Structures are given as C-alpha cells and as structure tokens.
Amino acid sequence: MTADVLVIGGSVGGLTTVEALRAGGFRGTVQIVGAETHLPYDRPPLSKKVLSGAWEQKRAHLRSQVQLDSLDVEFLLGRRAVGLDVDAHGVVLDDGRRLGYGRLVLATGLTPRTLPGTGSLRGVWSLRTLDDCAGLRAELLSARSLVIVGAGVLGCEIAATARQMGLDVTLIDMSPVPMWRQTGPVIGRALSELHSAQGVRVRMGTGITGLLQERGRVTGVGVDGGAVIPADVVVTTIGSVPAAAWLNDSGLALDDGVLCDERGRAATDVYAVGDVARWSEGRIRVGPRLENRTNAVQQAVFVAGDITGARHDYRQVPYFWTDQYDVRMQVFGLLPEDADVRLIDGTVESRRFVMVAEQDGQVVGVVGWNSAKAVMAAKNTFLG
Ligand SMILES: Cc1cc2nc3c(=O)[nH]c(=O)nc-3n(C[C@H](O)[C@H](O)[C@H](O)COP(=O)(O)OP(=O)(O)OC[C@H]3O[C@@H](n4cnc5c(N)ncnc54)[C@H](O)[C@@H]3O)c2cc1C
Incomplete structure (x- = not known):
C-alpha cells in the first residue's frame, strides 16, 4: 500500500502531525507505524504521576479510541521501520512488509543510553x-x-x-x-x-x-x-540517542539526529519532527536538537502545515517544564552554563521566583519556579 502520508513513530510528534493534517483539511490516506504496542501516550507523566501511582496508566493516553477513530488513520503498532529508500519512496518494516508514501514524517524519538x-x-x-x-x-x-x-x-x-x-x-x-x-x-x-x-x-x-x-x-x-x-x-538517566540507526543507509544526513532544513525537510518528501529531529535555524546554522514535548508538538503542527500548503515562518522559543516535589519549573530559551543569571521576581527561599539568563548583555533564557504568570510575562518581554 502507498499512503499519502506515512508517519514513523506513534507518539506525540507523530500523532500531532496527523491531527494537524486533518484539522488543516487534509483528506488523503494516512498510516502511522509505531514500534510500541500501546496507542499513543504521553511521556511526561511517566516520571511523575504514573510512576508514583497517582495516575493509572491509561490516564497517560493522549486520546480516546473514539478520537483516534475520527482521524481516519491506519495504525500499524508493534511494528518497527528498519529501512528507508528515499528514491523509491518506500519504508521496510521488521516483518518484511514494504510501505510506499507520498510524504514521510519521521517521529521516532530517542533511545536511552x-x-x-x-x-x-x-x-x-x-x-x-x-x-x-x-x-x-x-x-x-x-x-x-x-x-x-x-x-x-x-x-x-x-x-x-x-x-x-x-x-x-x-x-x-x-x-x-x-x-x-x-x-x-x-x-x-x-x-x-x-x-x-x-x-x-x-x-x-x-x-x-x-x-x-x-x-x-x-x-x-x-x-x-x-x-x-x-x-x-x-x-x-545518562542521556539518550536519536532513534535513527535504522536510517544509516538511507542517504539522509544524520548528525545527532536527522538533519533538516528550517522547514523540517530532511529530503524530498521526507520530514522529521520531535526528539529525533535537528532543524536548521535560518539557512545556514544547524540548531540544537531539542528534547521536549512542546517542541515535538510545534514542529509537528508546522510540518503538517507545510504538507497542506499553509506557509508561515517557523520561529519558536525553546520551552520545557519539569515538576519536582511542589515545584513546577518552566524554562524558556536557553540557560548556558556561562550566562549571567539574575533574579527579577520573588525569592529562591520561597520557591517562587523568576530569573533571567544573559549573555553579552542579551537575555537568552528565562526560568520560573512556581511562577506561571510572571515567567510568561518575562518570556514575552525578553524573548518575544
Ligand atoms: C519519562 C519522561 C518524562 C518527560 N517529561 C517531560 C516534561 O516534563 N516536560 C517536557 O517538555 N518533556 C518531557 N519529556 C520529553 C517528551 O516526552 C518528549 O520530548 C516527547 O515524547 C517527544 O516526542 P516524539 O514524538 O518526538 O518522540 P517519542 O515520544 O519518543 O516517540 C517516538 C515513538 O517512535 C517509536 N519508534 C522509534 N523507532 C521506531 C521505528 N524504527 N519504527 C517505528 N516506531 C519507532 C518509539 O517506540 C516511540 O513510541 C519526558 C520524556 C520522558 C521519557
């Protein structure tokens, strides 16, 4: 079979691509291949509420069966992609099956070291x-x-x-x-x-x-x-590597992830999103690979727009959050180790504060502890 859009990786990046395609009016055929047998679920709760037992496993699922059915997408779960032929527009699975594609979206995430x-x-x-x-x-x-x-x-x-x-x-x-x-x-x-x-x-x-x-x-x-x-x-928890080893012979450029242009394109009709992808910033500079949920969603939405012909520029401020004890930390931009960091709101002792990180006199990052509103205001002021 040849799907109009074939997605490899059935998690937040892959699923969001498909949802954004459908929301953008895309009517073509869509397949998602996922190595795990579970329907798409969210990873952030795995180290927090699911691990602690506060949530049952099924609460981590991203969508209900009814919502997934409404997307009109064929899921091939428990199947792993093992090879890609970009010239022939084909992907080989671990059961020997060969899937054709019009457009291919790689969303295979990471493998822990x-x-x-x-x-x-x-x-x-x-x-x-x-x-x-x-x-x-x-x-x-x-x-x-x-x-x-x-x-x-x-x-x-x-x-x-x-x-x-x-x-x-x-x-x-x-x-x-x-x-x-x-x-x-x-x-x-x-x-x-x-x-x-x-x-x-x-x-x-x-x-x-x-x-x-x-x-x-x-x-x-x-x-x-x-x-x-x-x-x-x-x-x-000693880091992870992009789940891209199966692409070694594909001819795609791989360097700590799948290298893409500033629109997420790795080759003709091939895109990569989320943790496995490394997008260019502008035409020259290769950006860092970002390992966070927001990035996976934003890149997926952008790629779906590129496929359906919606044209806009991609510019996102990197963002992640983490929950530890009673602290929710939110980080916008980057906090390099040699940056000058100064407090602009609250106190460290109260576990409620906002700090900005500066390099060469320019704010490059904003971090907040238990300060959702203030950190967002600082992000808008300093990082746009
Ligand atoms: C425990 C944990 C907690 C986290 N907490 C936070 C948080 O608090 N805040 C935050 O911003 N981010 C957090 N993250 C990061 C966030 O979950 C990831 O950035 C996000 O899941 C990336 O989505 P993705 O779709 O790119 O990749 P993934 O979610 O990794 O999904 C990739 C999928 O592709 C499948 N796959 C891989 N290779 C193949 C193949 N060859 N063929 C078919 N399928 C394949 C994988 O099995 C997987 O299901 C956390 C991650 C983890 C693991």
Whole structure:
C-alpha cells in the first residue's frame, strides 16, 4: 500500500502531525507505524504521576479510541521501520512488509543510553516507555533503596517521585549541580538544595566505577574513591540517542539526529519532527536538537502545515517544564552554563521566583519556579 502520508513513530510528534493534517483539511490516506504496542501516550507523566501511582496508566493516553477513530488513520503498532529508500519512496518494516508514501514524517524519538554490560542485570532500569514505567514502579514498591545515575531533568524527576514514595534515594552525577546542562549553576544549586531538603543524597561531582551484583541482580553502585552505595534498584538517566540507526543507509544526513532544513525537510518528501529531529535555524546554522514535548508538538503542527500548503515562518522559543516535589519549573530559551543569571521576581527561599539568563548583555533564557504568570510575562518581554 502507498499512503499519502506515512508517519514513523506513534507518539506525540507523530500523532500531532496527523491531527494537524486533518484539522488543516487534509483528506488523503494516512498510516502511522509505531514500534510500541500501546496507542499513543504521553511521556511526561511517566516520571511523575504514573510512576508514583497517582495516575493509572491509561490516564497517560493522549486520546480516546473514539478520537483516534475520527482521524481516519491506519495504525500499524508493534511494528518497527528498519529501512528507508528515499528514491523509491518506500519504508521496510521488521516483518518484511514494504510501505510506499507520498510524504514521510519521521517521529521516532530517542533511545536511552545504558551502562555497558548491564543489559541483562535485574534491578537496573531506564525510563522511556510505559512498559519501563510499569516495570520500574513494580520494583520500587518493594524496594528500600534507589540509586539514580545521572542528574538531568529525568533523573531529578525520578528522584523526587521515588523520595515521595518513601524510598531512600541517592542521585549521582559527574556534574557540579543537578540539571547542569539544562539550567546551569545558579538554578542547579537551588535544585540541589531542594532535593537535599527532601532527604535525597545528592552526590554531584561523582563518577561511578561500576555496578555490583549478586546472582544476576544489582546490589549497589561503586563510586570514585572506592565507596559502594547499596541499591535495591538502579535507574540510569545518562542521556539518550536519536532513534535513527535504522536510517544509516538511507542517504539522509544524520548528525545527532536527522538533519533538516528550517522547514523540517530532511529530503524530498521526507520530514522529521520531535526528539529525533535537528532543524536548521535560518539557512545556514544547524540548531540544537531539542528534547521536549512542546517542541515535538510545534514542529509537528508546522510540518503538517507545510504538507497542506499553509506557509508561515517557523520561529519558536525553546520551552520545557519539569515538576519536582511542589515545584513546577518552566524554562524558556536557553540557560548556558556561562550566562549571567539574575533574579527579577520573588525569592529562591520561597520557591517562587523568576530569573533571567544573559549573555553579552542579551537575555537568552528565562526560568520560573512556581511562577506561571510572571515567567510568561518575562518570556514575552525578553524573548518575544
Ligand atoms: C519519562 C519522561 C518524562 C518527560 N517529561 C517531560 C516534561 O516534563 N516536560 C517536557 O517538555 N518533556 C518531557 N519529556 C520529553 C517528551 O516526552 C518528549 O520530548 C516527547 O515524547 C517527544 O516526542 P516524539 O514524538 O518526538 O518522540 P517519542 O515520544 O519518543 O516517540 C517516538 C515513538 O517512535 C517509536 N519508534 C522509534 N523507532 C521506531 C521505528 N524504527 N519504527 C517505528 N516506531 C519507532 C518509539 O517506540 C516511540 O513510541 C519526558 C520524556 C520522558 C521519557
């Protein structure tokens, strides 16, 4: 079969593309191929309300069956794309099937990095999928101690959730402060204090030497200096790689993601959106790959518009949020580690504040803690 639009990846980026196509009046045939067997679901709750048990799994689903039916799209779930021939406009699936396309949208997201040699070790988890979340939660319910290796956004969120579930939690990272790469030193210090105040052992500037095990199950984490931190469960949140290995022989330009022009086009009739995509900023500069939900939605809506012929320029301010304990942090723009960061509203102690990050006298980022209105106002003032 040849679909007018074939989408690879059945999550927020892929689904939003299709919804925006239909909303824009697109009447052609649409197929979505998704490696997971679940209907499209949202990932942000997996480290928060679904992991904690506050939400049942099904609340993470993005749409009801009725809503999906109304899109008139064929889902091929539990199937993985394994090859792309751009000249022939064809995609090969893992069951040998070959699908043709008029336009192709790649929305395959990320694959978590894992520690070498830990693949079959019981008690060691990554958190990317609903199945990961269910498995990890089941283990946390009977565990006492959790060690999280990697204090980025995801590691910090899991630490907060597990701590609130009553576990003894240790957060380890080589960086000087949590979320160093995303928010730099000033916010990182505030986060470190937030987690420490909640009883998390925050061990920054610490490398790990390996995992300890007994009879195929993890028992602890070895750290620099020879100490061992006992662990019933270990979660590694050490970054992810774009799920683009299947495109290696496709001729598409790949460099930390699928390289696209400023309209999301990777080749003739081929687009990429969301975590797997790296769009150009203007005609020359390749932008950074953004790993956040808002970016996936915005790029998907834009690509659907490009397919249906709606022409407008793409300019979005990067945005992500994270929930940890009673703090909702919202970040607009970028917070480079060498930026000058200054408080413009509230106080750090009250956990209600807005800060701006400046480089060369220009505001490049805005961050708010529990300050939805004020941070939005600052974003509009400084970042447009
Ligand atoms: C636990 C967790 C918490 C998060 N929390 C936040 C948050 O608080 N705020 C925020 O802004 N962002 C958050 N994010 C990030 C956000 O969820 C992602 O940016 C978003 O899911 C990206 O959407 P996507 O459609 O590009 O990719 P994904 O959601 O990763 O979907 C890609 C889909 O493609 C499938 N796939 C991969 N390869 C193939 C293939 N070869 N063939 C077929 N299918 C394939 C995958 O199985 C997957 O279902 C979080 C992510 C995680 C994992």
